[in-house]
Amino acid sequence: MAPEEICKLLKTEFGEAIEDAVVEGGHPYVQVQPGRWREIAGFLCNDARLWFNLLRSITALDLLADNKLACIYDVMCIPLDQGAELVTETCEFAVRVVVDRDHAELPSVADIWPAADWHEREAYDMMGIHFADHPDLRRILCPDDWVGFPLRKDYEFPLEYHDIPATTEYELPNPRH
Amino acid sequence: MxxxxxxxxxxxxxxxxxxxxxxxxxxxxxxxxxxxxxxxxxxxxxxxxxxxxxxxxxxxxxxIGYLHRCAEKIGENIHPYQYVPYTDRMDYLAGMNNNQGFAIAVERLCGLEVPARAQAIRVIVCEMNRIASHLVALGTYGLDMGAFTPFLYCFREREMILDLLEAICGARLTYSYITVGGVHDDLPIGWIDRCGEFLDYFEPKISDYNNLLSFNHIFVKRTSKVGVISAHDAIAFGLTGPMIRGSGVRWDLRKIQPYDGYEKYDFDVPIARPGGTDEIPHGVIVGDSWSRYYVRVLEMEQSVRIVRQAMAQLPDGDIQAPKLKNLKLPDDEVYVEVENPRGQLGFYVRGDGSAIPSRVKARGPSFCNLCITQAICKDILLADVPAIIGSMDVVMGEVDR
Structure with a gap:
């Protein structure tokens, strides 16, 4: 199914919950309301016309200029009733959900796609997006006592961690000068 | 300790x-x-x-997280050319494939056309790297299961591949050979012949590995019916690569969304089959650790086929896209996945009109493959844990990035 058709289908099913649709460019996506994201995720995963059963990636994005954070969910369809035949046509799509930086909370989709579990933990760890009803939301790459969310654009690099001094590259003398 | x-x-x-x-x-x-x-x-x-x-x-x-190096944050501060060496350090057993994934993402974002010769060279080096990576997976998996000898055999052949790749770019693991817009050097004189000689030497060795390890009774007993993942679970947990093919799903991005000219080559996508069919030992079931292991063995044969074809039809011409100086990233975004030896390696790159990306995200296949551990390592024997983890073939550099 082409991106235009997917957008059209989602718009007829969910109406105003689809805030924006970008079908041009290298990464077609729809932007949906955070409040109805779970409902739409269930539709994407289980509807026989779409069947986006593979959650490929969750990319957290900092939109500092708009004072927003975003999550991009990249999904793909793997037909299971293929038998021995190799699938040569595929369908992929993306959904973007935008939330306020001050109140960055999204519903978890870990029960719809179990793959979302670690991706959501990573988005929480790196960007500070809270996922409601996540089974085990804690930091995944950084230590549990880390302060701040490193991938936010206004993140300040710590100058020490447990008495281990740290420098940022801006403080190092530049050997070229 | x-x-x-x-x-x-x-x-x-x-x-x-x-x-x-x-x-x-x-x-x-x-x-x-x-x-x-x-x-x-x-x-x-x-x-x-x-x-x-x-x-x-x-x-x-x-x-996880013991090897976290903020690779994504670094990507937001440097030019894409400078970021290529960081991709090597993610999956350090398959540096070429990682370079390729990032290079393709930036090329799609900027609309760069890669010359046919560069594409063919990329396919050759990536498939050679895939063989080298699978050899490590095979050897160390045998080691985990108590078989020391196959490890030495696998590393002997891997050493030859590393020598070949070293002859191309001077590095043995962290190549940075595939750059945005092409590859950074042409193949050395006589390299094609050397590589052909290696393939002639290597192809019969695969049956050696099978005799030593794959069909070894003890190895089959240790790994069959262990860590069984159904096709449905494999997809739900986002597994890709040999993990999903080991669960019997014929799914390979090189066939489904061909990139860098993979559509020009004739190769099969091996998947797991139940025990008793053809050479598959009795007791093996689709989705177990042995199946995942054996898919890698079969993939090496296919990689040899691809390299042979790519070398036979290697076109002449440029190895770099023109007009690469002062490359600016448009105000757009792209998400590209390529088939890494471990699964689908994805790169999300977002430009904002300047030369430096505003966001780089890497979707590591090992990261996604590892997330099923907790679900399948339940009520099993302690000795089966290494059997399951080993069959996933994770590289922590890419899990933690």
């Missing part, structure tokens, strides 16, 4: 049930065992906290 035993505060007296095959009156108690981060069979700094009861593992919780 490696395995520290922590006693739970309250240790309930549990009578082991008869179904687990142990003595009924044996009193055991639950223990938390740290497997890793420094453990020979976790292939890097992976720490798994096991809740054990005697020989049984009731729960296994993986803890």
């Amino acid at each position: 490696a395995d520290t035993v922590v006693q739970l505060e309250s240790t309930p007296d549990i009578l082991v049930d008869h179904t687990s095959g142990m003595q009924g009156d044996l009193r055991t108690e639950e223990m938390l065992v740290n497997m890793g981060p420094q453990h020979p069979s976790t292939h890097g700094v992976l720490r798994i906290v096991l809740r054990t009861d005697g020989e049984m593992v009731l729960e296994a919780v993986p803890h």
Whole structure:
């Protein structure tokens, strides 16, 4: 199914919950309301016309200029009733959900796609997006006592961690000068 | 040192049930065992906290992040050309494939056309790297299962591939050879012949590995029916690469969304088959650890086929796209996945009109493959944990990035 058709289908099913649709460019996506994201995720995963059963990636994005954070969910369809035949046509799509930086909370989709579990933990760890009803939301790459969310654009690099001094590259003398 | 035993505060007296095959009156108690981060069979700094009861593992919780180097943050501060060496350090056993994934993402974002010769060279080096990576997977998996000899055989052949790749770019693991817009040097004179000689030497060796390890009775007994993942679960947990093909799903991005001219080559996508069919040993079921292992063996044969075809039809011409100086990234975004030896490696790159991306995200196949650990390492024997982790073939550099 082409991106235009997917957008059209989602718009007829969910109406105003689809805030924006970008079908041009290298990464077609729809932007949906955070409040109805779970409902739409269930539709994407289980509807026989779409069947986006593979959650490929969750990319957290900092939109500092708009004072927003975003999550991009990249999904793909793997037909299971293929038998021995190799699938040569595929369908992929993306959904973007935008939330306020001050109140960055999204519903978890870990029960719809179990793959979302670690991706959501990573988005929480790196960007500070809270996922409601996540089974085990804690930091995944950084230590549990880390302060701040490193991938936010206004993140300040710590100058020490447990008495281990740290420098940022801006403080190092530049050997070229 | 490696395995520290922590006693739970309250240790309930549990009578082991008869179904687990142990003595009924044996009193055991639950223990938390740290497997890793420094453990020979976790292939890097992976720490798994096991809740054990005697020989049984009731729960296994993986803890990652010991190798985290902020690769994505670095990507937001430097030019894409400068970022290519960082992609090597993600999956350090398949540097070429990682370079390729990032290069393709930036090329799609900027609309760059890669010359046909550069594409063919990319396919050759990536498939050679895939063989080298699978050889490590095979050898170390044998090592985990107590077979030392196949490891030496695998590394002997891998060494030759590393020599070939070193002749191309001077590095043995962190190549940075595939750059945005092409490859950074042409093949050395005589390299095609050397590579052809190696393939002639290597192809019969695959049956050696099969005789030594794949069809070894002990190895089959240790790995068959262990860590079974159904096709449905494999997709739900986002597994890709040999993990999903080991569960019987014929899914390979090189066929489904061909990139860098993969559509020009004739190759098969091997998947797991049940025991008893053809050469598959009895007792093997689709989705078990042995199937995942054997898919890698079959993939090496296909990689040899691809390299042979690519070398035979290697076109002349440029190895770099023109007009690469002062490359600016348009105000757009792209998400591209390529088939890495471990699965689908994705790169999300977002430009904002300047030369430096505003966001780089890497979707590591090992990261996604590892997330099923907790779901399948439940109520199994302790000795099966290395069998399952080894069959995933994770590279921690890419899990932690």
